[in-house]
Amino acid sequence: MNIQQAFCPRCGAPSPEGGLCPKCRVAETTWLSCEPRVTAVSCPTCESLKRGGTWSDLQTERSELVAELALQAVGLHPDVRDAAVEVRCEDTRPNRTSCIVDVDAMLYAVPVHGTCTVEIVWRREQCDRCSRISGSYYEGIVQVRATGRKINAHEREAAAAIAEQVEDALQQAGERLSFVSSIEESRDGLDIVVGSRHLGQMISQQITGALGGRYTTHPRLVGERDGKALYRITYSVRLPYYRKGDVVVSRGMYYEIRVIEPRRLAVFDLQTGAARLMHETEIERRVGNVCEAESAIVAFVHGNTVGLLDPKTYQTREVSALPWLTPAEGMPVRVIRDEEQDRLIMVG
Numbered sequence: 013m014n015i016q017q018a019f020c021p022r023c024g025a026p027s028p029e030g031g032l033c034p035k036c037r038v039a040e041t042t043w044l045s046c047e048p049r050v051t052a053v054s055c056p057t058c059e060s061l062k063r064g065g066t067w068s069d070l071q072t073e074r075s076e077l078v079a080e081l082a083l084q085a086v087g088l089h090p091d092v093r094d095a096a097v098e099v100r101c102e103d104t105r106p107n108r109t110s111c112i113v114d115v116d117a118m119l120y121a122v123p124v125h126g127t128c129t130v131e132i133v134w135r136r137e138q139c140d141r142c143s144r145i146s147g148s149y150y151e152g153i154v155q156v157r158a159t160g161r162k163i164n165a166h167e168r169e170a171a172a173a174i175a176e177q178v179e180d181a182l183q184q185a186g187e188r189l190s191f192v193s194s195i196e197e198s199r200d201g202l203d204i205v206v207g208s209r210h211l212g213q214m215i216s217q218q219i220t221g222a223l224g225g226r227y228t229t230h231p232r233l234v235g236e237r238d239g240k241a242l243y244r245i246t247y248s249v250r251l252p253y254y255r256k257g258d259v260v261v262s263r264g265m266y267y268e269i270r271v272i273e274p275r276r277l278a279v280f281d282l283q284t285g286a287a288r289l290m291h292e293t294e295i296e297r298r299v300g301n302v303c304e305a306e307s308a309i310v311a312f313v314h315g316n317t318v319g320l321l322d323p324k325t326y327q328t329r330e331v332s333a334l335p336w337l338t339p340a341e342g343m344p345v346r347v348i349r350d351e352e353q354d355r356l357i358m359v360g
């Protein structure tokens with residue numbers, strides 16, 4: 013080994029690899045640097061954060077965000093190993109956060125410690141989504157209506173809940189502009205105003221999937237935006253006249269509609285308990301819906317006759333026993349009232 017190279021030329025300490033010893037190399041190296049100031053742009057309304065021109069919803073706690081922003085401002089030399097970083101932050105003014113970054117690490121096998129300060133400047137700016145919402149920008153309206161009748165409270169609630177669920181799912185998937193800007197009750201239905209076409213389409217699909225019926229789309233040219241034709245689309249959702257749970261009459265018999273398919277209905281025969289398919293044209297009239305069923309106490313069961321206590325008149329009415337239902341005396345059964353025939357129909 014060459015004696016000359018075994019000592020550090022600067023401090024004279026042994027230098028196993030020759031040249032500067034590790035301590036002197038460390039002293040020569042700027043291993044920790046910080047940008048003194050970083051700017052963070054956030055939306056005052058929804059707390060979204062802008063990074064590199066793109067907005068995104070804030071997924072982390074504010075304290076985590078602050079630490080992350082401070083760490084992004086810290087630069088370490090590539091030879092630094094085993095860095096342990098600690099960040100202490102303090103809001104110094106409403107739009108300023110001061111962070112002290114402490115770093116313990118190894119450099120050329122020498123333990124090093126360094127500190128630097130990063131100031132975060134908070135800037136408020138309305139985000140893309142909030143500016144669209146406040147500017148009443150929208151791309152579509154989902155109009156939920158029913159065929160030959162008004163939509164009912166259950167359908168109204170279900171449609172509104174679906175709209176909110178789909179909005180949440182798309183927002184979580186990062187589609188920031190897929191927002192529901194309003195859900196309004198109109199005279200015979202529900203109007204859901206949406207920020208993106210994708211959202212309008214998904215809501216229409218899911219409402220018809222859950223409540224039956226179908227939808228058609230009607231685009232309308234409303235102008236230009238950034239040189240591109242701007243369309244607004246009306247999604248016209250038509251719920252079917254009949255609903256799941258409707259009790260209907262066909263050839264003098266009562267049926268409960270169980271499934272609404274595009275061209276036919278799967279029904280439950282309330283006399284025999286058998287399932288069958290039926291076309292809408294076979295239905296003579298609608299009696300009611302099982303969700304509006306009344307509760308009648310069974311007064312007696314005699315062979316093929318069941319006595320029901322009419323919940324409105326408290327008189328006992330006799331109906332035929334059903335092969336699919338075994339009512340017990342003193343217990344309630346659910347009934348639908350057929351006003352036209354003045355009869356109670358047991359539905360379960």
Ligand SMILES: [Zn+2]
Nearest residue numbers: 020023033036
């Ligand atoms: Zn040295």
Ligand SMILES: [Zn+2]
Nearest residue numbers: 055058139142
């Ligand atoms: Zn916002």
